[in-house]
Amino acid sequence: MTVDMMTARRNFLKAMGSLGASAALTACSKSTGLGRFAELGFPDSRGQGPKDMRPWARYPEKADLLMLADRPPLLETPLHYFLRDITPNDAYFVRWHYAGLPTHVDLRTFRLNVIGAVRKPLQLSLNDLITKFEPVSGVVFSQCAGNSRSFFRPQVPGAEWTNGAMGNAHYKGVRLRDVLNMAGVQPSAVEASFRGLDEPPLQSSPHFEKPLTLEHVLNGDAFIAYEMNGDPMPMLNGFPIRLIVPGWFATYWVKALSQITLRTDPLDNFWVKTAYRIPVTPGHTEDPKHPSEETMPLTNYPTRAVFVSPDGTGKVKRGIQTEIQGIAVDDGSGIRRVEVSTDGGKSWTDARLDAVIDKYSWRRWRSDWRPQHAGKYTLQCRATNAVGETQPTYEWNHGGYRRRVIQSVDVEVV
Amino acid sequence: MQTLRVLAVLFLVGLGIVAYALWGRSGREASTASAAPARTIPIELLTQLQPVKDIELEYHQPDLPPGPGHQLFATQCVVCHSPRYVLNQPIFPRKTWATEVHKMAKAYGAPITPDQEPLLVDYLVSWHGKEDAPAAPTQNTK
Numbered sequence: 001m002t003v004d005m006m007t008a009r010r011n012f013l014k015a016m017g018s019l020g021a022s023a024a025l026t027a028c029s030k031s032t033g034l035g036r037f038a039e040l041g042f043p044d045s046r047g048q049g050p051k052d053m054r055p056w057a058r059y060p061e062k063a064d065l066l067m068l069a070d071r072p073p074l075l076e077t078p079l080h081y082f083l084r085d086i087t088p089n090d091a092y093f094v095r096w097h098y099a100g101l102p103t104h105v106d107l108r109t110f111r112l113n114v115i116g117a118v119r120k121p122l123q124l125s126l127n128d129l130i131t132k133f134e135p136v137s138g139v140v141f142s143q144c145a146g147n148s149r150s151f152f153r154p155q156v157p158g159a160e161w162t163n164g165a166m167g168n169a170h171y172k173g174v175r176l177r178d179v180l181n182m183a184g185v186q187p188s189a190v191e192a193s194f195r196g197l198d199e200p201p202l203q204s205s206p207h208f209e210k211p212l213t214l215e216h217v218l219n220g221d222a223f224i225a226y227e228m229n230g231d232p233m234p235m236l237n238g239f240p241i242r243l244i245v246p247g248w249f250a251t252y253w254v255k256a257l258s259q260i261t262l263r264t265d266p267l268d269n270f271w272v273k274t275a276y277r278i279p280v281t282p283g284h285t286e287d288p289k290h291p292s293e294e295t296m297p298l299t300n301y302p303t304r305a306v307f308v309s310p311d312g313t314g315k316v317k318r319g320i321q322t323e324i325q326g327i328a329v330d331d332g333s334g335i336r337r338v339e340v341s342t343d344g345g346k347s348w349t350d351a352r353l354d355a356v357i358d359k360y361s362w363r364r365w366r367s368d369w370r371p372q373h374a375g376k377y378t379l380q381c382r383a384t385n386a387v388g389e390t391q392p393t394y395e396w397n398h399g400g401y402r403r404r405v406i407q408s409v410d411v412e413v414v
Numbered sequence: 415m416q417t418l419r420v421l422a423v424l425f426l427v428g429l430g431i432v433a434y435a436l437w438g439r440s441g442r443e444a445s446t447a448s449a450a451p452a453r454t455i456p457i458e459l460l461t462q463l464q465p466v467k468d469i470e471l472e473y474h475q476p477d478l479p480p481g482p483g484h485q486l487f488a489t490q491c492v493v494c495h496s497p498r499y500v501l502n503q504p505i506f507p508r509k510t511w512a513t514e515v516h517k518m519a520k521a522y523g524a525p526i527t528p529d530q531e532p533l534l535v536d537y538l539v540s541w542h543g544k545e546d547a548p549a550a551p552t553q554n555t556k
Binding site: 073099270 | 454457458460461465466467468469470471473474475493494495496498499502503504506510513514521522523524525
């Protein structure tokens with residue numbers, strides 16, 4: 001999966017063409033005629049959007065992915081990859097806040113610095129992490145806080161992901177608490193904050209840094225991964241090490257992790273105070289006309305089921321059995337039930353759940369369907385987890401975050 | 415004579431094989447997705463055997479349409495991000511673009527002065543936006 005450096009150099013971004021569904025058609029200057037377009041369109045199932053017309057791009061160490069933006073890159077995983085339980089490294093989605101993302105790492109000089117309220121500040125090399133700590137591993141799901149943002153109505157600004165800003169991978173690394181215990185956390189510390197090698201473009205831009213409470217870092221399941229699916233991480237996914245925060249949104253999974261600061265006062269930057277916040281209301285929903293004044297940082301994944309097949313673009317033959325398939329996720333409590341409706345939510349049947357892969361992995365579900373008549377069917381799926389959390393039919397928040405509304409896919413039966 | 419004929423036939427067969435091989439190289443192999451995957455170096459040997467990872471990013475920025483504000487956008491906005499960050503958005507009303515431009519200046523520290531904001535908003539509305547609907551609901555984008 002991992003491509004070596006030489007190949008990576010050759011694997012430059014290729015093939016793309018901008019094309020616009022809209023008046024926005026400002027053609028890509030380089031390869032207008034050569035554009036390759038998504039055959040796996042994911043039109044809004046409520047008929048609110050055009051077919052997926054986003055360009056593909058191939059970045060170093062990556063496969064052809066849906067390109068939302070080029071600098072800094074926002075690359076979405078095409079839905080068909082989710083037919084597999086593990087998302088390959090080269091297909092894993094990419095999201096950076098700043099164009100100053102790392103493109104060159106020398107392991108001879110790279111160090112993870114542990115500083116602040118500790119008895120002994122640390123400077124750990126990759127080899128230190130591999131040799132001085134007990135390794136841990138697991139299959140962990142991750143998801144961008146704005147995954148599926150494009151389905152919010154009214155639409156909100158931000159990366160307009162469909163459902164592909166997520167993935168399920170096997171990580172190996174070391175427990176965060178083991179690293180912090182080696183440094184010796186001082187009693188005055190209340191929080192640990194995490195920085196990577198990415199740099200803001202201007203001095204005036206806020207450095208990307210995210211905090212976790214001391215309780216979370218010392219008693220939770222967070223770990224520092226140096227392997228993804230058995231290989232070193234792709235540069236665009238955080239080489240050489242990345243923070244893994246199981247059950248929490250990927251905004252906390254700091255890539256190319258280079259600095260952990262034990263803080264005696266909570267971090268108070270743009271990324272905590274302004275961005276990645278959701279309303280403090282039941283269901284974290286708000287009225288678009290009267291947005292909530294009070295907000296809080298988003299944290300864990302809501303319970304949610306997503307269709308993988310059918311994806312709404314193909315046709316299904318009547319009288320023939322079709323397998324409806326998808327994945328379901330939550331924050332690690334455990335998916336207990338997934339129901340499927342083929343009549344727009346009027347009636348529901350239980351889907352079969354595949355075996356549990358791992359505590360923080362997604363779980364696959366399947367349901368057989370034999371439509372008898374031609375026409376348009378609205379499929380819906382709804383998950384419930386071990387603590388009884390299930391999904392609403394409508395929610396909205398001004399950031400387009402943490403989507404958990406029941407998904408609908410329109411399928412044409414012929 | 416006989417020898418020559420045999421040699422000629424052998425020559426032509428050889429030529430055919432070479433041509434086939436070359437055609438295979440240039441055409442079919444080039445069209446496959448990627449070269450054979452490299453042998454992966456175990457992570458504990460990476461620092462010793464291949465300590466440097468280096469990628470080169472080639473960007474594919476869309477062209478900017480001409481018009482008032484074009485120059486300002488090309489310098490003060492594109493310094494940090496691709497114009498694709500505009501194109502990948504829905505066709506937002508003026509109000510939303512105004513909020514976004516202000517957020518770029520205030521929260522992200524973009525080099526945009528308060529008197530430059532309206533010009534950038536005009537440019538964004540003409541390029542990838544629309545005027546506010548008279549009775550449109552407020553769209554909060556804080």
